[in-house]
Structures are given as structure tokens and as C-alpha cells.
Amino acid sequence: MTTLPRLLALDLDGTVLGAKEALSPDIGPLLQEIRARGVIVVLATGRRLNNARWWSERLGIVGAPLVAADGAVVTAADGRRLVDRPLPARRWRQAWAIAQEAGCEIRFYGATVTAMARPGEADLQCWSGRIGRRQMGGGLPPGAWNTWRFPARLGRFAEQAPRLYKGSLIGRQSACLRPAVAALGMTFTTPADDANEFIRAGLSKATGLAALIADLGLTWDQVWAVGDGANDRDMLVSAGVGVAMGQASAALRREAARVVAPQAEGGLLEVLGPLAGAPVAGRLW
Secondary structure (H helix, E strand, O other): OOOOOOEEEEOOEOOOEOHHHOOOOOHHHHHHHHHHOOOEEEEEOOOOHHHHHHHHHHOOOOOOOEEEHHHOEEEOOOOOEEEEOOOOHHHHHHHHHHHHHHOOEEEEEEOOEEEEEOOOOOOEEEEEOOOOOHHHOOOOOOOOOEEEEEOOOHHHHHHHOOOEEEEEEEOHHHHHHHHHHHOOOEEEOOOOOOEEEEEEOOOOHHHHHHHHHHHHOOOHHHEEEEEOOHHHHHHHHHOOEEEEOOOOOHHHHHHOOEEOOOHHHOHHHHHHHHHHOOOOOOOOO
């Protein structure tokens, strides 16, 4: 019989969600059963807060605590903001200027807003929405989003913009800008050739979970964490049981306490099934 954790933290992309946001129909019911058995289920993601909330609703775990923007914003089950650490306005302005000078696309993410500056464009385009383009089938239904254009005067945008928690340098040429942006007090969460995402230095999914764990009066030993990416590493090694998905890097799989099959082969079901008291076919650990 599997000993239940008090808290189960799940990465979204590559763990709960597969390619093109594919979602197994079994996952939602299993998570609901796990919650019914007294386990606190948490989504820990690099996505915007409202996008994470939308997925919690789709999974049938409304009111789940959320660790969003890789730990820069954390909400409790009652909606309280346990962590709210946006990018300092002066620093994201400097990051924007660095990207503009290098001809690199840059994006910023708030709880509900995405702002984007493309190479060669003097304006910053900002749109707000509850969910993302992909969840709306790639379309922008009337009333779902609002779009504004701001001149390059950063001060005017900063006066009207919401709090921005995360940035991303887009394109293969962006890797060379990492040292300059890191020098602004940023840390990169998902190093890659074509998407370099950053938040305030000192933050991570693990620091976000730590704030939630403390608020709940729990300890890391009572936590299971499941993920597949470099930004999941700290929470996996901190948790009492850290589970790496089978497609994770060799380094992450070595550091995890347990490894399951890749997401596309039902690896998450190997974790959720026993916790829900359900039989699961295939490899268990």
C-alpha cells in the first residue's frame, strides 16, 4: 500500500500535459480522488497565474494552491498571495533595452497579461486574457482579449502595466544576451536555444513551494514533487519523494528519488494511480 504524502506538487508542461497540451482523460479524475483522500494537490508551473488557474479548473481541482511563474507568484487555496515577487520595473525596462539593441524578441508575463516586443518594432504590444491562444484554438474571440499598443517610452507603459513576474528572450540569438540580463539580478529557469526564461534571482518553484509548505505547517518530508525540466530540479531534490518523468534529462533522473515512464507513455499515471488507490498497468517506479 502506498503511503500518502500530505502534499503533491505537479509540474504542468511535460508532466500533466503532453505535446500540444495533450491531456489524458484519466488524470483529472485521479487528482480528484487523491484530493478526496486528503492530499493537497498543487500545480507548480512556469505559466501565468491565470493560466495555471484555468488548468486547475479543467482538471477538476478548483481552488488548488498554485505556484506560478516558476515561483514568483504563489496562491493559497483561499486565494491569498503567499509570494508576490514581480520583476522590478527598472530591471525589466533595462532587459527590454538590451533586447531591443540586440534585435531580439522579448516577452514579459504578468498574472493575466503578456507583453511582447519584436525585433525592429518600437512598440510593446500588450494583451490580457484569462487563458492562452492555444486553449482558445488559436483564435481571439471578441471580448476575450484586449490589445494595446504603447510607444517606446517605457515610462508610459510602466505606469499602465500590471505587475510582471517573468520574462523570456526568444530566438536562437538570445542565448548571448543571458549574461547581460542575469547581471540585472535575474535567474534563468529554462535554458534553451530558442527560449530563455528569467525571473528574479533567488526564486524557483522550490522557494514558492517552501512558502506554501510553511503556510500549511508541513515539512518537505511530507511532500511529493513530480517534474521533467531543469526548472523542476530544486523542488524534486527538496521533496521527500522527487519523481522525474522518463523524458527528463539524465542528470535530473539521477538526482530524483524515483523515475517513471515518459509523459507520452503514461508516466504520470504511475504516480497518481497508487495515490488514488487505483490499479495501474505498467511499470511502477
